Amino acid sequence: MALPPEKVAELKQIIHTQLAQMDIEAHIRGVMDEIMAGQEPMDRVSEKDMIEKLRKRGIVDDIMNNLQFCGTVPGEKPAVRFTDLENDISHGLVKKANIDPSRRYLYFQIHGGKAFMDQLMEEDAGQMSTSSFTLHLHFRGQRFKSRPVPCACEPAFSEGFLLELHKDGAGDAGKMADMGSMLSLCDPIHIVLIKTLPMGDASIVTSNFFEWRSLLAAKNGRMVVSIELKGTGPESKVPIGILDAELELFPKVKQVLEEGVVRTQLNLERSQQAELNRRFLEYAKHWWREFLNIKPAHSDRLIKIFSLDENSNYRPVCSYITPLRAGRLLDSPRQAMRFVSLLRYEKQQALGGGDKLEQWSSLHAFLARNKGDCEDHATLLCSLLLGFGLDAYVCFGTKIKGAVHAWVMTISADGLVTFWESLNGHRFVHEPINPMAPPMDKRERPSHPYKTIGCVFNHQSFYANCQPSDRVEECRFDLQNGSLWKSMASELLVSVCGPGCNPLWPSPPPLCGSSIDPPVVSNDLEVQLRKLVAQHRQDQGLTTLWDDQLSYILTPALAAYETERVTGVTAGNEEFQDAVRQAVPEGHTFKGYPIQFTHRNARKIFVTCLKAPVCEEIINCRGDQIRLAVRVRIFPYPESACATWIMFACKYKSVL
Numbered sequence: 001m002a003l004p005p006e007k008v009a010e011l012k013q014i015i016h017t018q019l020a021q022m023d024i025e026a027h028i029r030g031v032m033d034e035i036m037a038g039q040e041p042m043d044r045v046s047e048k049d050m051i052e053k054l055r056k057r058g059i060v061d062d063i064m065n066n067l068q069f070c071g072t073v074p075g076e077k078p079a080v081r082f083t084d085l086e087n088d089i090s091h092g093l094v095k096k097a098n099i100d101p102s103r104r105y106l107y108f109q110i111h112g113g114k115a116f117m118d119q120l121m122e123e124d125a126g127q128m129s130t131s132s133f134t135l136h137l138h139f140r141g142q143r144f145k146s147r148p149v150p151c152a153c154e155p156a157f158s159e160g161f162l163l164e165l166h167k168d169g170a171g172d173a174g175k176m177a178d179m180g181s182m183l184s185l186c187d188p189i190h191i192v193l194i195k196t197l198p199m200g201d202a203s204i205v206t207s208n209f210f211e212w213r214s215l216l217a218a219k220n221g222r223m224v225v226s227i228e229l230k231g232t233g234p235e236s237k238v239p240i241g242i243l244d245a246e247l248e249l250f251p252k253v254k255q256v257l258e259e260g261v262v263r264t265q266l267n268l269e270r271s272q273q274a275e276l277n278r279r280f281l282e283y284a285k286h287w288w289r290e291f292l293n294i295k296p297a298h299s300d301r302l303i304k305i306f307s308l309d310e311n312s313n314y315r316p317v318c319s320y321i322t323p324l325r326a327g328r329l330l331d332s333p334r335q336a337m338r339f340v341s342l343l344r345y346e347k348q349q350a351l352g353g354g355d356k357l358e359q360w361s362s363l364h365a366f367l368a369r370n371k372g373d374c375e376d377h378a379t380l381l382c383s384l385l386l387g388f389g390l391d392a393y394v395c396f397g398t399k400i401k402g403a404v405h406a407w408v409m410t411i412s413a414d415g416l417v418t419f420w421e422s423l424n425g426h427r428f429v430h431e432p433i434n435p436m437a438p439p440m441d442k443r444e445r446p447s448h449p450y451k452t453i454g455c456v457f458n459h460q461s462f463y464a465n466c467q468p469s470d471r472v473e474e475c476r477f478d479l480q481n482g483s484l485w486k487s488m489a490s491e492l493l494v495s496v497c498g499p500g501c502n503p504l505w506p507s508p509p510p511l512c513g514s515s516i517d518p519p520v521v522s523n524d525l526e527v528q529l530r531k532l533v534a535q536h537r538q539d540q541g542l543t544t545l546w547d548d549q550l551s552y553i554l555t556p557a558l559a560a561y562e563t564e565r566v567t568g569v570t571a572g573n574e575e576f577q578d579a580v581r582q583a584v585p586e587g588h589t590f591k592g593y594p595i596q597f598t599h600r601n602a603r604k605i606f607v608t609c610l611k612a613p614v615c616e617e618i619i620n621c622r623g624d625q626i627r628l629a630v631r632v633r634i635f636p637y638p639e640s641a642c643a644t645w646i647m648f649a650c651k652y653k654s655v656l
Contacts, residue, residue, distance in 0.1 A: 116241035136368035221249035236312035302454030323386035336384040341425035344371035377422035397453035514636035528602035547627035554631035
């Protein structure tokens with residue numbers, strides 16, 4: 001049976017998108033270059049010859065291997081799903097997987113968990129948990145996510161993850177890793193366990209780095225292990241549960257390494273890493289003494305050289321930043337800033353309250369949890385801006401009210417300094433003032449919220465502020481001027497914080513594309529909000545009549561609001577205002593209220609909207625010929641982040 005024209009067009013678009021993601025044109029150009037280098041006349045090269053050369057390179061097989069057929073509905077054709085090559089995330093290994101026999105894989109199976117004592121105490125107290133556990137894995141640029149399972153003392157994990165063992169070099173990525181190559185792969189498997197509460201709040205249960213290379217000495221390349229998981233933060237030394245796992249190499253290995261060889265390699269790596277850390281610590285102590293010798297009062301400035309991660313390990317702050325490319329998921333630095341600002345902000349509190357808990361998250365843990373502190377947001381934004389080629393740094397200092405804060409700074413080729421606030425997406429151009437000038441009028445004061453700055457840093461630079469004043473508005477950001485900023489040795493920083501220098505500070509994971517279908521989820525949320533409004537008005541003895549056309553013409557306004565948040569430019573406002581005038585009859589009044597959320601919980605949204613006086617007035621509107629409208633527009637971003645724009649509106653006949 002022939003497909004309808006619209007399905008054919010949709011299929012063509014999917015194939016075109018997949019070919020673009022694989023950059024098929026570059027591969028074709030490479031084949032043509034080979035032909036030209038061989039001085040073979042182009043008119044003698046047929047289409048068949050071109051396809052054969054692409055097949056020998058494995059390009060055709062790669063395209064076919066990325067065609068996966070999902071479950072079908074009776075009477076319908078199977079749906080075709082393409083795997084995103086740049087940002088791949090798996091939801092568990094399916095029964096049939098595309099395995100390239102020329103490459104080496106590690107099959108990592110989780111058969112269940114046990115001894116999760118916190119859940120046992122809840123069960124003993126008679127509390128039926130409706131929360132869930134989700135496992136997140138990261139290994140050498142590959143990310144995986146398990147299905148959620150109910151929280152229990154023995155959670156029923158049953159997952160398999162196929163991890164590719166490849167070399168770092170692009171030319172060697174397609175070759176099968178031998179025993180020597182695998183022994184040199186020092187990257188551990190990063191396991192992050194997330195607990196999600198019924199209302200959607202997520203917390204990190206454990207962040208565990210699992211050393212898998214003992215498998216290389218196991219019989220037949222297969223090993224069963226029990227992985228002890230420990231807590232995070234103050235509980236980082238406390239066991240919280242065990243994962244039962246099984247590891248196996250594919251294809252099967254004929255010979256394995258001796259256990260002593262593997263142990264010697266691991267011990268050698270640990271000793272080398274310990275020596276690097278010791279050298280950097282000695283250097284940091286000497287550097288700090290020199291900084292205090294410049295001016296003893298410098299001891300009061302916020303100079304952050306080390307910080308605690310979620311496992312309570314001290315790490316140089318530069319190790320949290322790595323240039324990160326978002327593939328095709330983000331198109332510009334400003335869109336990257338918008339994405340980071342949509343990730344939820346949560347200030348870590350010390351156990352029992354009191355002061356803020358110092359805990360910077362590794363990037364994988366931050367993305368798995370989908371929320372974090374200001375330092376997590378700032379380091380992620382800085383990494384993305386570096387990936388886009390900007391000269392970016394994380395700034396560490398205080399805000400106007402004295403709270404410790406981290407934000408991002410970029411310096412243009414012309415020396416223009418711009419501050420980027422990663423929590424809300426605002427940008428500020430820095431213009432230093434003369435401290436000897438007369439006091440400024442309130443209207444002339446800096447618009448940014450920053451008070452002092454102690455240091456700035458990125459993945460290969462660290463500068464401490466040694467200017468007479470650390471007030472932001474008085475600082476000059478000529479980082480190469482040694483009288484203004486004291487720098488650390490870049491070579492030493494790179495040797496300690498660079499890629500692959502420390503297995504516990506792995507390369508950043510790729511961003512994951514959004515799984516949200518904007519039209520579907522927008523419509524679903526809009527239907528839920530309509531029901532809540534109608535029920536709310538019914539409880540007050542009011543009827544509800546909806547104007548679908550008025551609801552529809554609110555869409556351009558929501559699109560313009562999001563565009564303005566990304567670019568800072570307002571567009572399409574004139575057309576929206578004209579459409580409203582056309583839709584509202586003479587003698588009628590129009591009221592509208594837009595609001596933006598970072599979640600899609602209809603009831604929480606409705607409760608928040610009722611707290612706004614203008615929105616509450618619209619929802620409870622009374623009068624003659626009342627028509628209500630609501631429009632929802634969801635803008636998806638990577639990592640399931642989304643901007644949920646909602647506009648409530650009404651029109652009614654004015655009574656004099």
